[in-house]
Amino acid sequence: MADWTGVAPRVEEGVSGMAIPATGWRDRSVSAPRPLGENGPHADFEGASDLYAYVQGLRARETAGDAEALWRVSRVLDYCAAYASDPTGYAADTRTISELKGAGTAAMAAARDRVGRRCARFAPVDDFSLSALRAKRLEAARAGSLAAEAALLAMGEPLSDSDEYKRDLVERVRRSGNPDAYVAISPAMGIAGSGQEVYLGSVSGTQLSELAWLLASCRLGNACGPGSVLVTSYCANGGICSRDSSQDFSAFVLDAGVPRQGADSLNLMVDSLMSDIGVAK
Secondary structure, eight states, X not given: OOOOTTXXXXXXXXXXXXXXXXXXXXXXXXXXXXXXXXXXXHHHHHHOSOHHHHHHHHHHHHHTTOHHHHHHHHHHHHHHHHHHHOHHHHHHHHHXXXXXXXXXXXXXXXXXXXXXXXXXXXXXXXXXXXXXHHHHHHHHHHHTOHHHHHHHHHTTOOSOOOHHHHHHHHHHHHHHTOHHHHHHHHHHHTGGGTTOGGGTTSSOSSHHHHHHHHHHHHHTTOOOSTTSHHHHHHHHHHOOOOSSTTOOXXXXXXXXXXXXXXXXXXXXXXXHHTTTTTOOO
């Protein structure tokens, strides 16, 4: 079984209270900001070829403290962090990987190239640091974003350290049916949750449980296709890439991520996560 633990989330990760710094992002107006689409946050983030323009389109709502806009900006900080911190070095590493011509390296180079193209107008001055990501997610969580709240738990910095809060958060995410929140909380529900009494009774504590939360997100509408952010992040960040470029995340997990005898257990976990979504406590 491949080691899938903790690969996609910093991915999965800019300035505290960032509303696009005056010395950074807003000066690079090569093209007009792309307006938000009509198909929701997943289509917007997944479909944007220029994430700089995408963030510009969120600027007014982000500045106004809109929880969803703040969460979306944090997703860009996460996705583009490796590139934005050193664009030249990132491109050089991608070229080196593409020249290795080993198993999976072509797919990894292609995934990194996809990230580089989408993040191309960001630079180190924009500060895509981990502390900047943490600050943006804290802002989003305090504004009411459940996904950001879940992401902070996965980063080891929940809004509250109490066991009661953590148990309640896991249950709120599970019942929400929010695919972003499922993805965000998945690292905390994997190996990181092993042996923690606070998560007893939850789907948690193993590599399979982390994957179960991700597969449940796919069922709930998260983009999980071959070129999706989820697939790209696993491949670009951890080299966990399908040799079949047509496979979506679910097919790849069942093909390469679990032993044959584990597939039934994984599917049962996914079913349990989705058993009473939307039912109030």
